[in-house]
Each structure stands twice: as structure tokens, then as C-alpha cells.
Amino acid sequence: MRTIDDRYELRTMLGQGSMGQVWHAWDGELKRSIAIKLIRPDQLIGPQSQSLTVDEIVARFRREAELGARFTHPNIPVLLDAQFRGSPKDYYMVWELVLGRDLGQLLQSERRLPTEQALSVARQTAEVLHRLHADPVIHRDLKPANIMVTDDGRVKVLDLGVAAVFGADHPRLTRAGQLLGTVAYMAPEQFGGTIVPQTDLYALGCLLYEMLAGEPPFTGDAATVMAGHHHRSPLPLSDLRPELEADIAALVMDLLAKDADHRPVSARTVLDRLAPHCKPITAAAAQGSSPPRDADGSSPVTSALVVSAPAQSTPALSVEIRMGQALALYDAGRFGHALPLYADLAAELTAAGADRAAEAGDCRAKAAYCHLRLGNRQQALADYQSLADAFSKEDPADAFVLDVRCRLGILQEAAGQSEAALETLANLYPLLVAQLGRNAEQSTEVRTALNRLRSAPRS
Incomplete structure (x- = not known):
């Protein structure tokens, strides 16, 4: 019987997918049953499933471990250990054993x-x-x-x-x-x-x-x-x-x-x-499971079906500190966490008047982008349209205005608003070329969209 790292004894294979095998195993040190996931040996040699290379399989295996460590939730198995030293054939993850x-x-x-x-x-x-x-x-x-x-x-x-x-x-792991x-x-x-x-x-x-x-x-x-x-x-x-x-x-x-x-x-x-x-979940039914928490210990998401303790009031942090928190979440791609911060900041800064209008606009734009990345495209479109209207009298070559109009036009096209998208992007493209150059990412994106719109059949 195979033993890993002189600790985990593999007993019965529970199943396998395109990339990995899951085994029922025994933890000799803590005297408990666990589940161990390994990369399938046949995927490390010869043709790979779904045309995945060994490097891609290894990257996805690592990604799964990172996500297992990142999320704590009663309905996600607990990651107990992982090892990525040496050859990929020696990599493994140790998970809570789920019986059923x-x-x-x-x-x-x-x-x-x-x-x-x-x-x-x-x-x-x-x-x-x-x-x-x-x-x-x-x-x-x-x-x-x-x-x-x-x-x-x-x-x-x-x-x-x-x-x-x-x-x-988090680099993209899926090839075109x-x-x-x-x-x-x-x-x-x-x-x-x-x-x-x-x-x-x-x-x-x-x-x-x-x-x-x-x-x-x-x-x-x-x-x-x-x-x-x-x-x-x-x-x-x-x-x-x-x-x-x-x-x-x-x-x-x-x-x-x-x-x-x-x-x-x-x-x-x-x-x-x-x-x-559905029957509400009580603390007893959840068997003592705590609400979902982030790696930093915060609990941004609580279901209405889970009985929660009332929130404790805390002194409000300064705008500058909250903007720094929101930006850190935004830059890390944690848009669901950044969105409520930016929404609150946008409302507060708008109420502060003209002196903070630029900051309010930036927060509104970042909230709109959060909606976009979270899949709320209709809300993102409405928000970018509102921003474009609000900043219509600003310098059209301003970088902020260019970005808002670019995202507005792309979303108009995606929503089937072809005439509006054509007008937005056709007026925008010369400004992008003049400010950024024709080979810049935004210029290329808008040029491609314009060519799609012009070649599409008119109703």
C-alpha cells in the first residue's frame, strides 16, 4: 500500500477526472481518514486530456489548492494540507473526507x-x-x-x-x-x-x-x-x-x-x-459551521437563510482609508468586495460637492467596472451611460472620459444597441489614436468593434 511522505497511506481510489485522482487515505500522525488528490500519472506522460499540457495541468492543480485555502464555507470541503515540492508526480492536496x-x-x-x-x-x-x-x-x-x-x-x-x-x-490559464x-x-x-x-x-x-x-x-x-x-x-x-x-x-x-x-x-x-x-438553516443545523470568511478573516457574504448575530457598530473610517481599502480589493480582482465600498464612497463624495467631483467620478467608474466584472452588464451599461452624460462637458481627450466612453460603446454593442454603439465608438476612435496611438489596447478594441458594427447587416 502506497504511503506519501511517510504519513498518508492511500487506501481506496474514490474517483478520477480529466486531471486528478482522489483517494481515501489515512493520516498516520493525526489518526484520521482524509481524502488525497493527486495528478493522474497518465496525464504526466503522453497525450493529455482536453489538449492540456503538463504545465497547464500543474497550474490548474495549484490553482485548485490556492482556492481551497482561500475559501472557508460550510458547503466547500476543507483543504488540510498540500505539497508542491519536487516533481509534479509528487504533488498532492489533502482534503476533508466527505462521505456520501x-x-x-x-x-x-x-x-x-x-x-x-x-x-x-x-x-x-x-x-x-x-x-x-x-x-x-x-x-x-x-x-x-x-x-x-x-x-x-x-x-x-x-x-x-x-x-x-x-x-x-491570478493569470489566465485558459488558452483561446x-x-x-x-x-x-x-x-x-x-x-x-x-x-x-x-x-x-x-x-x-x-x-x-x-x-x-x-x-x-x-x-x-x-x-x-x-x-x-x-x-x-x-x-x-x-x-x-x-x-x-x-x-x-x-x-x-x-x-x-x-x-x-x-x-x-x-x-x-x-x-x-x-x-x-426552503427551511431556514439554524446554527444547530449548520453543525457549528461559521459564516463564510475570507483569508483575512472578514465575512463579506452572509446568506439570508443563515441566522446571524446583529452587526456591531464601529466608528466610520476616513474617506482616504476606505478608498485605499477599496483600491486594494479592486486591484486584486475582488470586485464583489470592492463594489459596496465604491458605491458608498461615490455617494458620499458626490454629496461633498464640486471639490470632490473628480474623486466621486472615479469611484462611480470603478463601481461600474465592478458590476461589469461581476456579470451585471445591464447595470454597468446604465452606470457608464450616466457617467458619460455627467462628464459630457469635460475635455473629450481626458483619459478618464476616454475610458468611460470606450466601455460605454463596447457595452452598447454587447446589448444590441448597434446605432448608439457606432456613434459612440466612431466619435471616440480618432481621439484614442491621437492620445494613445493606433496600436494601444483600447484603440485596437474600439477599431475591432467598429469593424464588426460596420460589417453587421442592418435591419
């Missing part, structure tokens, strides 16, 4: 789940998404095999190995054209390489539909399923489960909207819509 069945096994034996159980699984999964998306981290591969259900009904969301992480501290995810649960935009928080909500809709209907929204070969995600509507849940309450059926269909902007705006919204149909 994954959702795929549960559905295979039960086919359909009772409504109460299906909603409980959905709610607990949405709790995890609410926590992840606040940074934002996009899971990107929600599927039955990654949802573990314990005998007492608790859910653990597994496998952050292909998660998309935003922020300057590389498709990551599981086709039966992938949102339409995911096939084109676009990932937003609502991408995970679509997958949650697929899971909830399958739990209630007994099969995923679309079945068949990969091409048929892909076409279904893009062009077809699934059979109405009201036909398959007539006893289902209308607002639950409506929530599932909203989650399965083809356009990400037409889905619920956030996992928080999903939780609010599920709340009337």
Missing part, C-alpha cells in the same frame, strides 16, 4: 428527487456560488459529479480545478479556443469562451431541472446538446411536474435563459427566490 453520494449517483438511483430535497441541494449550491462570485471566481464546471450529498442532506461542492479567477494576481466544462451543463456563452457569474447560474438551472425532471434539459450527442443550449427550450417543468409551484418552475426557466443578462442577476437573487420554499 455525489448527485449523479443519487439521480441514477432515484431518477427524480423529491421537490424539498432538490431545492435544498440547489440552495446549498447557490450559497457556494454566492461566496465564490463575490471575488469573483466562476466555478465553470458545476455538474452532478461535483455535488456531493451527505447522508444528512448537506451539500459539498467539489473541484475548483477549472475555475476562472479574475484579478491581476480551449473549451472547459461539461457539455450538458454549459451555458450558451461558454461555448464561445465567455465566462460570467451567470454562467454558473445556468449550470445550476440545468442541475435543478434534472433533479426535478429526471433528466437534463437537453440530451443526445454533444452536437445535439450544444444546439439545444443555443436554440431550443426544454420541456416545461409544469408538464413534467404538475404539482410543482409556479414560481419554482419560473425560477428554473429564468436560470436557463439563453442570454446571460436575462438570468437572475446573482446567486443572491436565486437564494432570495428559493428562501420561501
Whole structure:
């Protein structure tokens, strides 16, 4: 029997995916059962799954460990240890051992789940998404095999190995054209390489539909399923489960909207819509689990379904200190945490009058960008339009005004406002070239968008 580092004794393989193996193991020092994840040996030699190179597999393995250490949540397994010394064949992660069945096994034996159980699984999964998306981290591969259900009904969301992480501290690991995810649960935009928080909500809709209907929204070969995600509507849940309450059926269909902007705006919204149909979680039911916390000990996200102690009032920090805090979160890509700070600062600085108008505008712009990165494109569009209007009399070549108008035009195009986008970007492009040069990133982005708009058929 293989032993790792003279401490962890591998006993039984619990499963394996495209990149890793998970083993039931024994911790000889602390005398407890654990789960150990290793990189699959066959992935370190010869052809790799999904065209991933060894370096990419190693990078994703490390990323999963980093995220495991970053998030503390009752519905995410606890990372206990990790080792990245030496050769990749020696790398491992030590996780809390979760006993139960994954959702795929549960559905295979039960086919359909009772409504109460299906909603409980959905709610607990949405709790995890609410926590992840606040940074934002996009899971990107929600599927039955990654949802573990314990005998007492608790859910653990597994496998952050292909998660998309935003922020300057987290390099992009997905190459252009590389498709990551599981086709039966992938949102339409995911096939084109676009990932937003609502991408995970679509997958949650697929899971909830399958739990209630007994099969995923679309079945068949990969091409048929892909076409279904893009062009077809699934059979109405009201036909398959007539006893289902209308607002639950409506929530599932909203989650399965083809356009990400037409889905619920956030996992928080999903939780609010599920709340009337789910039993509240008490401290006892959570078995003493603490609210989700960041690596720095803060607790930015608390579900309405969790009983929380009332907040203690604290003296207000100065504007300068709060701006520094917001900027640190913003630069780290933690947009869900930066957004409320910038929203409060923008309101406070606007009220302070003309002397702080420039700072207020910067905070408004950063809040709008947070909305954009969090997938709230309609709100971002409205915010950038408001900013463009407010600063319309400023120097059009000012760097701040250029950036606002650039983001406004790109969002107008994405929202299907072709005429407005063409006007915004056509007036903007000469100024960008004059100020930044034709090869600057913004100039290139606007030029590409203008060429798309001019070549698109007119209605």
C-alpha cells in the first residue's frame, strides 16, 4: 500500500477526472481518514486530456489548492494540507473526507428527487456560488459529479480545478479556443469562451431541472446538446411536474435563459427566490459551521437563510482609508468586495460637492467596472451611460472620459444597441489614436468593434 511522505497511506481510489485522482487515505500522525488528490500519472506522460499540457495541468492543480485555502464555507470541503515540492508526480492536496453520494449517483438511483430535497441541494449550491462570485471566481464546471450529498442532506461542492479567477494576481490559464466544462451543463456563452457569474447560474438551472425532471434539459450527442443550449427550450417543468409551484418552475426557466443578462442577476437573487420554499438553516443545523470568511478573516457574504448575530457598530473610517481599502480589493480582482465600498464612497463624495467631483467620478467608474466584472452588464451599461452624460462637458481627450466612453460603446454593442454603439465608438476612435496611438489596447478594441458594427447587416 502506497504511503506519501511517510504519513498518508492511500487506501481506496474514490474517483478520477480529466486531471486528478482522489483517494481515501489515512493520516498516520493525526489518526484520521482524509481524502488525497493527486495528478493522474497518465496525464504526466503522453497525450493529455482536453489538449492540456503538463504545465497547464500543474497550474490548474495549484490553482485548485490556492482556492481551497482561500475559501472557508460550510458547503466547500476543507483543504488540510498540500505539497508542491519536487516533481509534479509528487504533488498532492489533502482534503476533508466527505462521505456520501455525489448527485449523479443519487439521480441514477432515484431518477427524480423529491421537490424539498432538490431545492435544498440547489440552495446549498447557490450559497457556494454566492461566496465564490463575490471575488469573483466562476466555478465553470458545476455538474452532478461535483455535488456531493451527505447522508444528512448537506451539500459539498467539489473541484475548483477549472475555475476562472479574475484579478491581476491570478493569470489566465485558459488558452483561446480551449473549451472547459461539461457539455450538458454549459451555458450558451461558454461555448464561445465567455465566462460570467451567470454562467454558473445556468449550470445550476440545468442541475435543478434534472433533479426535478429526471433528466437534463437537453440530451443526445454533444452536437445535439450544444444546439439545444443555443436554440431550443426544454420541456416545461409544469408538464413534467404538475404539482410543482409556479414560481419554482419560473425560477428554473429564468436560470436557463439563453442570454446571460436575462438570468437572475446573482446567486443572491436565486437564494432570495428559493428562501420561501426552503427551511431556514439554524446554527444547530449548520453543525457549528461559521459564516463564510475570507483569508483575512472578514465575512463579506452572509446568506439570508443563515441566522446571524446583529452587526456591531464601529466608528466610520476616513474617506482616504476606505478608498485605499477599496483600491486594494479592486486591484486584486475582488470586485464583489470592492463594489459596496465604491458605491458608498461615490455617494458620499458626490454629496461633498464640486471639490470632490473628480474623486466621486472615479469611484462611480470603478463601481461600474465592478458590476461589469461581476456579470451585471445591464447595470454597468446604465452606470457608464450616466457617467458619460455627467462628464459630457469635460475635455473629450481626458483619459478618464476616454475610458468611460470606450466601455460605454463596447457595452452598447454587447446589448444590441448597434446605432448608439457606432456613434459612440466612431466619435471616440480618432481621439484614442491621437492620445494613445493606433496600436494601444483600447484603440485596437474600439477599431475591432467598429469593424464588426460596420460589417453587421442592418435591419
